[in-house]
Amino acid sequence: MLQRALIGSILAVILSSVCVIVYTNKTLHSIESNLPSTLLTELNSLSVVLDGLADVVTFARIAAATKDPVQTGVLRTAVDTTHQLIVELRDTYVINNHVNASAFHAVVAPAIADLQIWLEEGVSGWGPDSGVTLSIVESRISETFRKAAKIGHHSRLAAQATLDSQKKRLEAFQQAVNVLYVLTLLLVFLLIYLLIRQRTAILRESEARDELQMQHNLLQNLLHHLPLGIAVWGKNRDLVQLNSIFTDITGYGFDDLPNMRHWPALAFPEPDYLQHVKTHWKSFGRDGSACEYRVTCKNGRIKDIEFRAVYLPDTRIINTLSDVTLRNNKEKELQESRASEVRLKKMESLGLLAGGVAHDLNNIFSGIVSYPELILLELPKNHKLRRPIELMRESGLRATAIVQDLLTVARGVAMEKEAVKINSIIEDYLDSPEYRLVRQYHPGVKLECSLDKHLKNILGSRIHIRKILMNLVSNGFEAINSSGAVRITTANVQIDVRGEGDNEIKKGEYVILTVADQGDGISKEDLEKIFEPFYSKKVMGRSGTGLGLTVVWNVVQDHQGYITVDSSPTETRFTIYFPVTCQPERNPDAVADFSSFIGNGELILIVDDVAAQRIITCSIIEKLGYRVESVACGEDAVEFVKHQPVDLIILDMIMSPGMSGRETYDRIIRLYPGQKAIVVSGYAETEDVKETLRLGAGGFLKKPLMIGDLAKVLHSLLSAKVGQD
Template identity: 55%
Template sequence: EIIGSDWFKIFFKPDIYDEMDKVWRDAWGAKSHSYVNPIRAKNGDEKFISWQTTGMYDDADGTNHLMLCIGEDITKRKQMEVALRESEEKYRLLIENQTDLVVKVDVEGKFQFISPSYCEMFGKTQEELLDKKFMPLVHKDDQEITAKAMEALYHPPYTAFVEQRAMTKDGWRWLAWMDTAVLDENKNVVAIIGVGRDINDRKRAEKALKKKQDDMRGILDASLETIVLIDCQGMVITANRTTCERLKTKKEDFIGHCIYDFFSPEVAEKRRRKWEEVFVSGNPVTFEDSREELFFEQSAYPVFGDGDRVEKVAVFARDTTERKQAEKKLRESEEKLARSKKMESLGLMAGGIAHDLNNILSGIVSYPELLLMTLPENSPLRKPIKTIKESGLRAADVVSDLLTVARGIAAGKEVRSLNVLIEEYLGSFEHKKVTEMCPSVIFKTEFDSGLLNVNCSSIHIQKSMMNLVANASEAIEGSGTVIISTANRYLDEPLKGYEDICIGEYAVLSVSDDGLGISSEDLERVFEPFYTKKVMGRSGTGLGLTVVWNTVQDHEGYINVKSNENGTIFELYFPVTREAVNAEKEKISLKNYLGHGEKILVVDDEENQRDIACGLLTSLGYTAEAVSSGQEAIEYVKERPVDLIVLDMIMAKGINGYETYEEIIKIHPGQKAIIASGFAETEDVKSAQKLGAGKYIKKPYTIEKIGLAVKEELEG
């Protein structure tokens, strides 16, 4: 089919006849020739043949008569070349139209290829960049991290990622590069291809987001509330500064850890239940709890993820410790105020009762003295009259308790040792009575031999001691021990029940017992008047500890009470003095306070008090007269001067003693006077003394009491 046939018609398509004709002529005109042309196979397929032709010359005239053609089928190679060209074209189009940056550099960092997008961003041509190093375009602060990324390309997996700033035509911009090493057959790096992207807007957004996050963090950290975000396992996602400070931990040691590990088992379990309730219900929960003597108001809010599922819980905890303490202090202050008002009311009542009782007792105490002065020593009436007098004096002591409740100690103060006062009490009739009532109780003393002295009212200190010892004895069921002790103490911090104290040295009188103790409820009320747990009719009026309280208050001291099932101890703190104890006074003889006819005016609104006072003064050798009101006294002295006035401070009608004395000294400046009252020493008494009045004496009158006061004032 081929031999003898037309070459062109068999192998070539008509549309290339002209082209092949020219090629053929060139081949005939040369000794040898090479060319490639497509041919059509018998089945119609197109094949590419690479031809090598050689002319066969006639020896005679040198003309080609034949052509030797050797052809090689290169169809596959041609197809591969076409595919390669198409691939290159596609790659070129891809690179040229790529918005990402594409570069190829050699191992020295010199550009071998630069995409148009790179040239556009940097405002340079390929010619300006080729064979130039890329590093000078990188910001100096980012060159080190870029160099480290390049070093990583020399090790598997031969890739690296780096973010850097580069100097573009628009200034410094952030670029992110994904670099890949090009390896030869020996896995040596021969080049690096980098694909970069402009992330400047992202970096700006990240910076703005970071600023917002920092601002939010600052706000959260400035909050005094605990703020923490946890997941359903209790793992801490984030927390503010206050949270870590309260838990005494660092953020890095807290975030990412289980929050329940930072609480005691009891607190952790309670909070777990409450917070899990939020995860389950999807509703906020608010509750109060405490930890290590701190109180918190907790609020937990759900943070929803996809759908309605709670993914996290935001916990806010406000420290309410100060508020709780303030509320407690307010309650205590209100209770203290209520007790104070109650004490004030009871004090006023007690004071009024005491005033009236003292006036009544004056006759029982004073008249027996007058009778005893007139009776012979062997009179059978002396004993019953003395009994009447002693009974009156004991009744006066009870009234004195009422006056102490009324917050007034009429007795003067003197420098004494508590040790001596205790010894005197232990030898008294009152203590003997206690020992008889409680025979199975042992009484011990523990004295501080170096105890400092106190400036005190001896009678009230001993009365307080008597009340404490009596209570301690009666608190013991069966046998037991009561210890009376003294000690020097330096106070520099408040005692329980006192917001502040006067820092300094104190002599402490303690009375302790090993009885059953006082309940916390009773302990709050033991100093209230008439609050008693004693069996009715056994002993006590309910005023004992109230007297103790007021005595300590009037001495500017403090009381500390501790009690449990093993017993109770009362500690009385009295400010010390460095003064020496006053020399013991000898009993004064009656003749030392007798008068010599001096004229004395008694001013009192109670007739029996006027009679008693005048009777006592007359028996002492004075000339005594009496009036029933202050106004009468003023009119009296206008006409008849007197040597001394015995002035009742509280009078029901008209002006009181202070006002009376104030008017009298206008008439007779320097008028001598002593003040008498069945009530406690009041501010009016002190005011009158500032005007010049002398000693204050408390009713009921006794001949020694009124005699000494009058004598002292007249001779003063």
């Protein structure tokens, strides 16, 4: 009976002890769980209010600086928001106040209340939107923010201390309970105690092992699945952990980085750049800021990598890195795309400008070019006025070329090409007023020429190749500060091996034109942009348009040529490759003998809306032996041919107001299918011109009209299929 009672008592003691222990442990765990939650809640409330207070400081500074009513309104909104957060904080600390939130409230609440009053009523007679009020507001809230930040810092320290203290008390209490449990079991029976103790130890060990395994798995998953390269360095800066992403990005593994001191030499092998990285990291990297560097990976590739560092209290360091190469490339592509869009807009504006003036200017140039040709036909070769008139004609041709330059850059206008010898273009340029002006501006620079006497011909536009030469020589002179030389070289070359790169040169025979100067050279950054429209760091050719090298590039491309640029601190050399042609050169400046192209009194109708152009063209036609009539618009032309058929029509493409040249010709061929016509325009060959040619027009000439070209086309069209109207 006693034994049963003893056993009952022992069982009762055991059960009671178990109940007390279970209840105590649950209570302890509850306290341990709830106290940090409460503290964190209060700390979070403090942080939210502090963040709101920081926003108020920022908006106060902006409002005080700008005095903008809109910014003042934003400030009022921020103040009201922060006031609401303070009210919520007060409700929290009234209940708990574990982290001295009351002191924080005592500092912040009055300041916010003052701000609300000042922003509504003003200060000492100054209005709420006045600079004085905003300055006072900014000063008051800045001082309050500093005090609040200090209290917040102390609160976090106090909270951490409270947690540490409570943890120690809980641990001590739990140990006391375990001791009581052990002593109770010893009183009951040693064997039972040992068995229960053994069982308890096994269970605890199993739970701890499972918990540790779960924590280990969690850390491993985080380490290897976060989209960041992670390296953990120990107290001696030995590598403790390195995830697979780090190795995937850089190629370096544990064997490559036993210690942190091995990293700089591997990642930054260039001494100068390594020094830059060290200096930059000391200034910005130690505070946790993101720092981006060019890292040489194990396979030799260079990547843009962003680094961050976390310095742990136990002196360990966690480095994270991410590969931002793709992001940077996309940003670069975006920048290039935006730059290309800007360039396209520039080109569009230039196209509108050039297109708007080209037609009218070419009409004006007709008088400057065509009339001198007519006069030259009448003058003897030895007449004293012949050379001045030839110079007038040449000036008109060059003025026409300026318009073509704009069109070339803006619209890629096709050029009329003929067999030319570059040497003769060079000699002509060196005898021109433009070159003499360049020499006048740069008296200390001399020009050296080395021209191949057996230079072959190329198929090109004489006036545009002259423009290339003029731009390159002018830029060469300007590149030399005081004294030096510019060298022009020509030669025949045979390319037998196809080149590589963007400027690869196909196999074949070429004439090369080289212009080199002894200037300071062009930087690598500028070298990539020199052919862009409007990009200029100098007064190119004394024009200041920034189009000189763009014209050079476009003309070279239109000639199916190639251009290379080599630059050093002592020399810049432009080399242009022009494909060779077997066609013979003709003299472009000679006034042609038109005796073989004289007409037989055929009737020619001139259709042009510009009176001066009609007069000039009629004079030329009459000089060539034809009868001529003229009208000012397409409607008049249609009415004229209804009553008087003509042998050929010279038709301007753009006439305003009224029908265009294409519409006019379309109406006329309904009356007279196969009507012979020549299309003329101050523009280049547009879609309307091409459509008119498809309708049956026999030729296209650009204004200003050259007498020789017009005579040949007239003779060719009127001689063909005689008798067919």
